Amino acid sequence: MSCSENANEKKIILVTGPPGNGRDEYLKDPLSKLGHEVKVGYYHIFAYMQKAAPSHGVPNLTRENVFDIAKSTLERIRDSAFANVTDEIRKSNNQIEIISTPAVFRVTPWGDYLSGRVDGVTINHIKQLNPTNLIVFIDDLLRVREQMKKDPLREGMHLTLKDLADWRRSAIQIVQEYTDQKFPTANWIIFAKEHPVDTFVDLLLGKKPRIYLSYHITAQQDFRDVQRFMSKLSSSFVCIDPYAIKDWDIVTAYDKALEHGEERQISIEVNYRNGPQVFSDIPLEEIENAIDLIRTQIVERDFVLIANVHATVVYHRSENPSYGVMAEVIHSVTTVSRPVYVLYPFKTRPSPFFEHFVKRENIIHGNKSIENLEDEMVERLKHYCETWPTIGF
Amino acid sequence: MKIEEQIVRLSKDIVDKEIISISKAIDVEADRDIIEKAMKIATDFLNANSLTEPITLARASFYIAIKDSQRLTQEGIKLLIHNNGKTNRWWMHLAPLVERHSRGR
Numbered sequence: 001m002s003c004s005e006n007a008n009e010k011k012i013i014l015v016t017g018p019p020g021n022g023r024d025e026y027l028k029d030p031l032s033k034l035g036h037e038v039k040v041g042y043y044h045i046f047a048y049m050q051k052a053a054p055s056h057g058v059p060n061l062t063r064e065n066v067f068d069i070a071k072s073t074l075e076r077i078r079d080s081a082f083a084n085v086t087d088e089i090r091k092s093n094n095q096i097e098i099i100s101t102p103a104v105f106r107v108t109p110w111g112d113y114l115s116g117r118v119d120g121v122t123i124n125h126i127k128q129l130n131p132t133n134l135i136v137f138i139d140d141l142l143r144v145r146e147q148m149k150k151d152p153l154r155e156g157m158h159l160t161l162k163d164l165a166d167w168r169r170s171a172i173q174i175v176q177e178y179t180d181q182k183f184p185t186a187n188w189i190i191f192a193k194e195h196p197v198d199t200f201v202d203l204l205l206g207k208k209p210r211i212y213l214s215y216h217i218t219a220q221q222d223f224r225d226v227q228r229f230m231s232k233l234s235s236s237f238v239c240i241d242p243y244a245i246k247d248w249d250i251v252t253a254y255d256k257a258l259e260h261g262e263e264r265q266i267s268i269e270v271n272y273r274n275g276p277q278v279f280s281d282i283p284l285e286e287i288e289n290a291i292d293l294i295r296t297q298i299v300e301r302d303f304v305l306i307a308n309v310h311a312t313v314v315y316h317r318s319e320n321p322s323y324g325v326m327a328e329v330i331h332s333v334t335t336v337s338r339p340v341y342v343l344y345p346f347k348t349r350p351s352p353f354f355e356h357f358v359k360r361e362n363i364i365h366g367n368k369s370i371e372n373l374e375d376e377m378v379e380r381l382k383h384y385c386e387t388w389p390t391i392g393f
Numbered sequence: 394m395k396i397e398e399q400i401v402r403l404s405k406d407i408v409d410k411e412i413i414s415i416s417k418a419i420d421v422e423a424d425r426d427i428i429e430k431a432m433k434i435a436t437d438f439l440n441a442n443s444l445t446e447p448i449t450l451a452r453a454s455f456y457i458a459i460k461d462s463q464r465l466t467q468e469g470i471k472l473l474i475h476n477n478g479k480t481n482r483w484w485m486h487l488a489p490l491v492e493r494h495s496r497g498r
Binding site: 176179180181183184307308333334335336337356357389390 | 482488494
């Protein structure tokens with residue numbers, strides 16, 4: 001089963017995003033796994049900048065001194081790095097080429113860098129690379145905030161949640177601007193670090209159909225059933241999980257703090273795949289300044305994800321409706337016309353309003369055990385996925 | 394009249410108005426072939442997918458109708474994204490699907 005028309009053609013994949021999101025660290029495992037299946041090339045732009053720097057009068061380019069260099073020199077070094085990578089890719093016979101670089105930096109405004117912004121990649125660089133796929137790699141804001149606090153190079157920058165949300169938005173905008181110009185030949189997707197490495201490998205290989213798993217998140221504590229279902233789906237599908245970005249937890253914690261009143265700082269506990277992590281002493285005011293951006297990004301991101309998958313699968317774990325699930329179903333059906341399948345593990349049928357948007361034959365409900373219903377859904381998806389209208393794109 | 398039929402009829406009106414509006418913005422208003430082709434592509438898709446959002450469908454159908462004529466510039470794509478000041482990039486995700494449908498898959 002292959003979902004890509006160009007499955008046998010060389011893929012050039014640009015993995016970018018805001019810095020400090022763990023992109024390069026995350027890429028290590030997928031690269032090693034991919035290497036067992038296909039010939040893969042990896043190009044870390046900063047490493048190429050370090051190689052090019054001496055010929056531009058900078059003998060030793062490091063993370064520490066990179067923004068001490070005159071901006072025009074730095075841009076020439078960066079341009080050389082992209083040119084060298086493009087040249088190597090042209091000459092190589094790898095099946096998959098992966099280029100990794102941050103999209104945009106925020107720096108302390110001074111001298112040449114008064115705007116406080118430095119582009120890690122420009123539209124012209126992307127045009128030069130001519131990627132078949134672009135991945136905006138992100139992590140949730142709390143983990144990035146923590147990472148930034150630990151980074152000695154960003155000491156004194158006092159990056160707030162709003163800065164980080166803005167930063168993330170700038171990275172997405174660069175990619176979006178490029179894909180607007182290259183439509184219809186460039187595909188892009190936002191990918192969250194919290195996804196298992198195998199999901200990323202499957203995404204890069206492009207052989208399995210992609211599905212978006214929609215489920216109740218608000219007011220839910222236990223996601224073990226979702227994890228189990230996701231694991232079953234993952235053997236045949238690239239399963240995109242909207243809750244791999246934990247920004248929802250900021251919204252929930254903020255709302256709870258408002259309900260209780262009085263608190264000026266809050267702690268937020270987030271459950272990651274590798275266990276819980278507590279983020280302490282976050283000023284409520286900092287969240288308040290970022291909350292509109294965070295809430296908007298949750299919706300925008302999930303809708304973009306739906307547009308970039310072949311089908312949406314709803315795991316309707318509660319008899320109560322969910323605004324999020326309903327909005328995702330409506331978006332899937334009305335805006336991007338993706339097939340929607342629903343696992344509704346109750347004897348009764350879902351609301352007629354829900355059924356208005358989802359074909360009856362795509363809903364599995366009944367009083368069998370949840371695990372049996374999950375297996376039934378996986379089999380149904382495997383049976384019908386070849387007929388999904390965007391398979392082949 | 395069934396609710397689906399009502400939705401299709403209302404959507405069809407919105408689709409036609411949007412296609413006319415885009416044709417003016419891109420300055421192909423006089424080219425009836427492109428406009429009629431776009432409207433037919435949209436109607437066929439709407440008949441099979443009654444719930445499709447009409448503005449998105451109109452822009453996707455217009456793109457398919459005009460793309461082979463060499464008259465769609467990069468500026469034209471921008472106008473398709475931002476027509477009437479209403480930004481909509483979703484049509485880019487819908488277009489391949491509408492095109493496949495119009496070719497009978």
